[in-house]
Amino acid sequence: xxxxxxxxxxxxxxxxxxxxxxxxITARVRxxxxxxxxxxxxxxxxxxxxxxxxxxxxxxxVTKGNISGLIDRLEDAKxxxxxxxxxxxxxxxxxxxxxGRTLAMQGIEVxxxxxxxxxxxxxxxxxxxxxxxIVNTRDFIRESMNLKQS
Numbered sequence: 001x002x003x004x005x006x007x008x009x010x011x012x013x014x015x016x017x018x019x020x021x022x023x024x025i026t027a028r029v030r031x032x033x034x035x036x037x038x039x040x041x042x043x044x045x046x047x048x049x050x051x052x053x054x055x056x057x058x059x060x061x062v063t064k065g066n067i068s069g070l071i072d073r074l075e076d077a078k079x080x081x082x083x084x085x086x087x088x089x090x091x092x093x094x095x096x097x098x099x100g101r102t103l104a105m106q107g108i109e110v111x112x113x114x115x116x117x118x119x120x121x122x123x124x125x126x127x128x129x130x131x132x133x134i135v136n137t138r139d140f141i142r143e144s145m146n147l148k149q150s
Contacts, residue, residue: 028110034103037062041070042079042096042104043111050093052085079103 001009022036029039040060045051051059057067071094074080079100082092096104119127 025111025114028114029107032103032106032110034107037066037070038074038079039104039107039110041067041074041094042100043107045080045094045096046101046104046108049095050083052091052093054091056094074100 026036029036034042037060041056044056044059048059053067053071054064056071057064060067062070071080071082075082078097081095081097083095085091085093119130122130
């Protein structure tokens with residue numbers, strides 16, 4: 001096989017792996033009553049509570065429209081609350097409720113356990129190599145994106 005053919009074969013393996021990871025995480029997060037996007041919002045808020053919807057959308061790589069709908073549903077479920085930002089009547093800061101914080105911590109634990117069950121089984125050396133490969137791939141993709149924007 002050629003180098004190019006190997007790269008294409010590995011690419012498709014990576015895509016299938018991503019799908020399997022997503023399916024597994026989706027099933028595990030559903031067990032605690034959340035969707036993956038809801039869990040992402042809640043766990044992100046544990047890192048930076050009081051963030052605006054716009055900043056939250058940017059951190060999660062989703063549109064402002066998507067985040068608005070997610071926040072609406074989470075607010076209806078009493079998991080988050082919007083608070084006005086002083087001096088800006090159009091923007092709201094997003095905060096976890098006590099119930100939201102509890103579910104966020106459960107979501108973090110679900111993901112931590114998944115990592116232990118999967119990547120945690122790699123040797124320290126393999127894990128370090130894997131991280132290096134991921135970082136290199138990320139950098140190649142960033143370069144590719146910058147080239148197309150030029």
